[in-house]
Amino acid sequence: MVVPAVDAPARPRVLPLLWRGPLLEPTGYADAGRAYLLALERAGYAAAARDAPWLEEDAGLPRAQREAVERARRRPAPPGEVVVVHHVVPHASQPLHGNGPDVARTTFETDRIPRAFLPRLMEVDEVWVPCEFNLDTFRRGGLPRSKLRVLPETLDFDLYDPATPPLELPGRRRFAFLSTFDFTDRKGWDLLLDAWADAFSPDDDVCLVLKCLALHDREGGVRERIEAHLRGRPTAPILVLDELLRVEELPALYAAADAYVMASRGEGWGRPYMEAMAMGLPTIGSRWSGNLAFMHDRNSWLVDGRLVEVPDGAQAHAGSLYRGHRWFEPDREALAAAMREVAAGGPEVARRAAGARAELLERFGPGPVAARIVELTEEALERWRWRRSRPVACVWRGDWGSIHSLAVVNEAVADAAEAQGAPVERLLADAEPSASVAPGVAQQWPPRFEPPSAGPFVLYQPWEYGAVPAAWVEQARRTVDEVWAPSEAARQAWIASGLAPELVHVVPNGVDLAVFTPEGPRRPLPTDAGTVLLFVGGALWRKGIDLLLEAYGEAFAADDDVCLVVKCFGSADVYRGHTPAALLEAHRARPDAPELVVLDDDLAYAELPALYRAADVVVQPYRAEGFCLPALEALACGVPVIVTAGGPTDDVVSERCGWRIPSRRAPVAPDALPGELRPGGEAFTLEPDRDALVAALREAARPEERARRAAHARVHAERFGWERAAEAARERLAALAGREPVRRVDPHVVDDARGLRLVALDDWQAALRAFAEAFAPTDPVTLVLPGVAADDACAVVDPDELADVALVEDGADPLPLVLGADAVVGAHPRARRAVPAEPAALRALLSGS
Numbered sequence: 001m002v003v004p005a006v007d008a009p010a011r012p013r014v015l016p017l018l019w020r021g022p023l024l025e026p027t028g029y030a031d032a033g034r035a036y037l038l039a040l041e042r043a044g045y046a047a048a049a050r051d052a053p054w055l056e057e058d059a060g061l062p063r064a065q066r067e068a069v070e071r072a073r074r075r076p077a078p079p080g081e082v083v084v085v086h087h088v089v090p091h092a093s094q095p096l097h098g099n100g101p102d103v104a105r106t107t108f109e110t111d112r113i114p115r116a117f118l119p120r121l122m123e124v125d126e127v128w129v130p131c132e133f134n135l136d137t138f139r140r141g142g143l144p145r146s147k148l149r150v151l152p153e154t155l156d157f158d159l160y161d162p163a164t165p166p167l168e169l170p171g172r173r174r175f176a177f178l179s180t181f182d183f184t185d186r187k188g189w190d191l192l193l194d195a196w197a198d199a200f201s202p203d204d205d206v207c208l209v210l211k212c213l214a215l216h217d218r219e220g221g222v223r224e225r226i227e228a229h230l231r232g233r234p235t236a237p238i239l240v241l242d243e244l245l246r247v248e249e250l251p252a253l254y255a256a257a258d259a260y261v262m263a264s265r266g267e268g269w270g271r272p273y274m275e276a277m278a279m280g281l282p283t284i285g286s287r288w289s290g291n292l293a294f295m296h297d298r299n300s301w302l303v304d305g306r307l308v309e310v311p312d313g314a315q316a317h318a319g320s321l322y323r324g325h326r327w328f329e330p331d332r333e334a335l336a337a338a339m340r341e342v343a344a345g346g347p348e349v350a351r352r353a354a355g356a357r358a359e360l361l362e363r364f365g366p367g368p369v370a371a372r373i374v375e376l377t378e379e380a381l382e383r384w385r386w387r388r389s390r391p392v393a394c395v396w397r398g399d400w401g402s403i404h405s406l407a408v409v410n411e412a413v414a415d416a417a418e419a420q421g422a423p424v425e426r427l428l429a430d431a432e433p434s435a436s437v438a439p440g441v442a443q444q445w446p447p448r449f450e451p452p453s454a455g456p457f458v459l460y461q462p463w464e465y466g467a468v469p470a471a472w473v474e475q476a477r478r479t480v481d482e483v484w485a486p487s488e489a490a491r492q493a494w495i496a497s498g499l500a501p502e503l504v505h506v507v508p509n510g511v512d513l514a515v516f517t518p519e520g521p522r523r524p525l526p527t528d529a530g531t532v533l534l535f536v537g538g539a540l541w542r543k544g545i546d547l548l549l550e551a552y553g554e555a556f557a558a559d560d561d562v563c564l565v566v567k568c569f570g571s572a573d574v575y576r577g578h579t580p581a582a583l584l585e586a587h588r589a590r591p592d593a594p595e596l597v598v599l600d601d602d603l604a605y606a607e608l609p610a611l612y613r614a615a616d617v618v619v620q621p622y623r624a625e626g627f628c629l630p631a632l633e634a635l636a637c638g639v640p641v642i643v644t645a646g647g648p649t650d651d652v653v654s655e656r657c658g659w660r661i662p663s664r665r666a667p668v669a670p671d672a673l674p675g676e677l678r679p680g681g682e683a684f685t686l687e688p689d690r691d692a693l694v695a696a697l698r699e700a701a702r703p704e705e706r707a708r709r710a711a712h713a714r715v716h717a718e719r720f721g722w723e724r725a726a727e728a729a730r731e732r733l734a735a736l737a738g739r740e741p742v743r744r745v746d747p748h749v750v751d752d753a754r755g756l757r758l759v760a761l762d763d764w765q766a767a768l769r770a771f772a773e774a775f776a777p778t779d780p781v782t783l784v785l786p787g788v789a790a791d792d793a794c795a796v797v798d799p800d801e802l803a804d805v806a807l808v809e810d811g812a813d814p815l816p817l818v819l820g821a822d823a824v825v826g827a828h829p830r831a832r833r834a835v836p837a838e839p840a841a842l843r844a845l846l847s848g849s
Contacts, residue, residue, distance in 0.1 A: 092120050118428055198333070277295075443484075621642065
């Protein structure tokens with residue numbers, strides 16, 4: 001992000017900002033905080049700050065930094081509404097204030113943030129992160145996009161001056177590489193040592209200077225661990241500086257080096273890289289994470305690698321924070337080659353390093369970054385005031401960010417509702433209920449039937465198998481005021497299991513029509529086939545990946561100009577353990593198998609449009625889906641689709657924009673699903689017709705056929721923007737607002753009622769006659785008649801011929817009686833079962849048929 005600098009006001013302007021965080025210690029958080037305060041002051045803004053130390057060590061600040069920090073610490077908090085920035089690792093013990101927005105300014109270095117961060121980050125109004133990398137990783141960790149803003153980091157560029165006299169380094173050779181870092185696994189010290197041993201021998205006139213702190217080391221000293229790792233391998237000299245250098249001495253250390261290298265496995269920003277580049281050093285780093293905000297192939301040397309699981313035991317000082325995460329593993333050979341190239345020198349090395357400082361100043365100098373702080377401060381106050389100026393439209397509970405499809409839907413509908421003027425209070429899936437009386441919406445897996453708010457409860461829940469679990473229906477009947485389904489197929493699954501149609505409404509899923517567009521970059525694919533077919537989704541049986549591979553192998557041969565690209569999601573988290581490896585290998589083992597490409601790299605949600613655009617047709621031959629977002633996303637990108645007919649995509653896909661494969665309903669055996677998911681009705685999957693799928697694939701390989709459908713793809717998708725979903729949600733929320741939640745209604749169970757409890761609401765006389773014919777006087781059943789006098793009942797049926805009948809006083813609301821009954825004779829949306837006033841139907845209740 002590049003923000004133009006602003007001219008400094010003639011008099012320092014008091015910024016409505018209070019900065020809380022470490023300021024005087026030798027940590028990255030403190031260094032960044034000092035740079036922000038110094039940048040603001042030099043731009044003419046007076047910001048207040050409060051030191052929140054983590055370490056007792058003093059960083060040894062140069063005079064300009066120390067004086068700027070002290071002035072900020074002495075300033076009183078600004079009067080009135082103020083933005084408080086908490087510049088620390090997120091934790092719940094940090095107090096919030098009520099007179100303005102609270103902001104968490106933080107970062108993280110892996111492919112997602114720790115789950116432990118989320119409660120705190122959900123409490124604050126906004127989260128400021130340093131780069132686009134963290135926009136993605138924080139969303140992958142479950143943080144809503146609406147909370148995130150980018151505030152790049154800056155440096156004290158006056159301090160990091162290339163003209164600084166060098167520090168004397170005893171034992172220095174002709175060419176010195178420098179690496180500065182905290183001695184932890186994430187910084188890749190082990191990989192750097194391995195590559196160093198590969199790149200240079202003891203006879204090479206080079207040395208590696210390691211400036212290391214061991215703030216978290218529990219396994220002995222730095223030197224001892226280095227020696228143990230090298231195990232006597234001969235290398236060019238390694239000089240270890242493990243004493244704390246004062247901040248004012250660091251530029252001299254950089255000036256003493258000829259190049260900088262760090263084999264980091266992940267950076268939130270990468271301040272050491274930035275410092276080295278500001279000092280004019282050729283800089284070698286990893287091609288991943290936050291440092292890519294300012295490092296590229298024209299100003300530095302980036303080492304390729306791959307994402308790997310963070311090993312058990314790595315970053316042991318952080319406990320379980322990194323568990324389940326992935327980070328970058330730089331390629332050892334590529335790192336060694338980069339060091340050899342830089343050490344060899346030459347005009348290209350000098351040219352690449354020479355322009356880095358000027359670029360950093362232009363994009364991330366004190367002026368542009370100060371302007372960005374001012375902009376963010378003013379916008380945060382504006383958003384905070386807007387939210388306080390109107391009531392909350394709803395409380396929404398669930399997962400957020402981009403961790404799976406439900407999270408994407410939660411975020412998109414909530415954001416669109418707010419854009420339409422309806423504030424949404426967002427809760428994590430495991431959060432305690434809000435005190436708000438606004439309706440509460442919950443969409444999460446597995447569903448949670450505790451209400452999110454003190455108001456009416458909406459369960460937004462898709463289902464794929466034709467009939468939802470019986471346990472869900474009973475809980476919904478008693479505690480949920482309304483059920484939302486993303487498609488008509490999902491709505492019918494609720495109705496098939498016995499929930500009244502009046503209680504189930506479609507709030508459709510959607511697509512971001514500004515992001516998923518036909519125009520834009522296409523992802524490069526490792527194929528030059530004339531037709532590219534694409535599958536996107538989890539490698540699950542219900543997604544139909546096996547059907548697709550079989551049909552693809554039948555439709556085409558190796559010499560056909562076609563390629564199937566498979567991009568599976570969720571194998572590392574929500575669909576852990578489900579990989580198509582065996583299916584893919586079986587396909588490739590066929591002697592005449594058509595081309596198959598499997599994309600196993602990490603793909604951010606924001607990169608999906610480019611993937612869709614790279615395809616000619618997207619194929620989703622599912623057996624069971626609640627909505628099938630990839631089909632809609634592909635259409636929005638102008639790509640026709642092949643989908644299963646008879647499912648949720650019937651709402652979205654017509655023959656004008658795709659191919660609908662005929663299917664048959666295949667019953668799901670009662671014991672095929674776990675006990676808690678046993679369906680309340682006839683569950684089924686859809687079995688796409690294989691011959692029809694083969695024919696559609698062959699037809700899709702003809703350019704004129706797919707072009708005809710592609711011409712209508714975007715038009716179909718434009719009916720399903722997230723704005724439409726938000727409008728549907730707001731309409732339902734308005735209908736629920738102020739309604740007494742059904743969970744507050746106590747069931748009325750008639751005293752001394754026999755076994756089966758029935759209540760007649762409509763034509764009580766017909767119900768009483770059917771009851772008398774259906775049951776003997778001794779049968780264990782009670783019929784409740786509200787508002788019926790005894791004489792009137794006796795006039796219809798001889799009481800001596802009746803099973804138990806209970807007459808209750810008439811009430812305005814029959815709901816308590818309905819909730820306390822096993823069945824209603826007649827109709828009511830909250831009835832556990834509704835039956836007609838017919839003897840056979842009543843007897844069936846008692847027999848359980």
